[in-house]
Amino acid sequence: MKRVRAASLNPRKMPSQARSAATVEVILEAAIHVLLANGFEKMSTTRIAECAGVSVGSLYQYFPNKRALLAALVRRHVARVADRAEQACAGAHGATLQKMCEAVINAFIDAKTERVDLSRALYLPAALAGGPEIVKAQSERVGKAFKAMLETAADISVVQADVASAVLLAAIVGPVQMALESGANAALIAKLRVHLTGLCVGYLREINGYQQ
Amino acid sequence: MKRVRAASLNPRKMPSQARSAATVEVILEAAIHVLLANGFEKMSTTRIAECAGVSVGSLYQYFPNKRALLAALVRRHVARVADRAEQACAGAHGATLQKMCEAVINAFIDAKTERVDLSRALYLPAALAGGPEIVKAQSERVGKAFKAMLETAADISVVQADVASAVLLAAIVGPVQMALESGANAALIAKLRVHLTGLCVGYLREINGYQQ
DNA sequence: ACCTGAACACCGTTCAAGT
């Protein structure tokens, strides 16, 4: 069970803040390891601490409770996905609506499928650790980037861009999660890219009265 | 904590199957009561049994484990919502695409908002008790009804109706859940109805190349 | 000053003992 980092190579002394950050990192990695290896039911704080090579007491020095630990795990993952989506938005300024939607959808699906096992395994931790709030926080960030992108669209001027991006982001998560749960094979993912792009494009055109 | 049914009015004798069904019902109602009153964290099997007026041992005669109990709770709720959506599909045969989407979206939102507190409270139990599978099972049922409805549309002939309905159903859940979490005030719900209808109509037109 | 891990309260589940 132990999966302690080789300690001998670490600097003998370290600023305590950096040491803390390193320990937090070790604990989070251990948590992921336990989650993937033993499943959520067996993911106890004791086991995580053991796997990280620290005592339970120490673990509770870095995280006030288990929920906080799970939340940190989920936040990291969601933030990574949100980063990619944000970059995609930034990169598609000035493009057509179709290209914009393709870019964002593809970035999102790519980020999610890059670590399918983790994306799937984090489903329960996310639910337990207030996932909706975490997702909401990151969604707002992506929502802004999405809105800013839409406003530069070459072939459409989107009204209600903020509501629209919030609805779209919430709508996209479900189908992607569904695909991940049911195996995430290449054919399914390819079809999903097309359909979710269609969902975005169609919706945005619809609420704008389909201006040419 | 006890919330035992008044037993004196019940028939002295009852066919054992019916008695079982009644006990299951009492336990499920108790579970809902505990969930709403004490929250998910405090929703222990002991407390549920106590509230239902049976022993823990008895509870485990009716449900093999806690997950199964939660699953039964979630299944009942999801089935109720699915019923409404199915009826809406049946009632909108032959209508325009716009009317169809309106009918289904409204039925879904109505069913969910009718018991906002329960819909919100069941979020965690659903996650823990294999919600995705339960939802998937019911979605397939609604998906068929949705597909059958679409094929009678007056103003469009939808291609890939089965994929489309699966994507749409998965897409709708997210935004609705989001609205429920953030208070579900009337103005927000009204806006949601319009936008989700737009999402359905726009998507279905888009993947059909917007045939007039 | 910081870490440790036995101890505590409580959980899900079982099963010997009752009726």
Add this chain to the structure above:
DNA sequence: ACCTGAACACCGTTCAAGT
């Protein structure tokens, strides 16, 4: 035949005792 609830293993969390 069926119900009961003490007992068991394990969980999240704490804090007196160590270094």
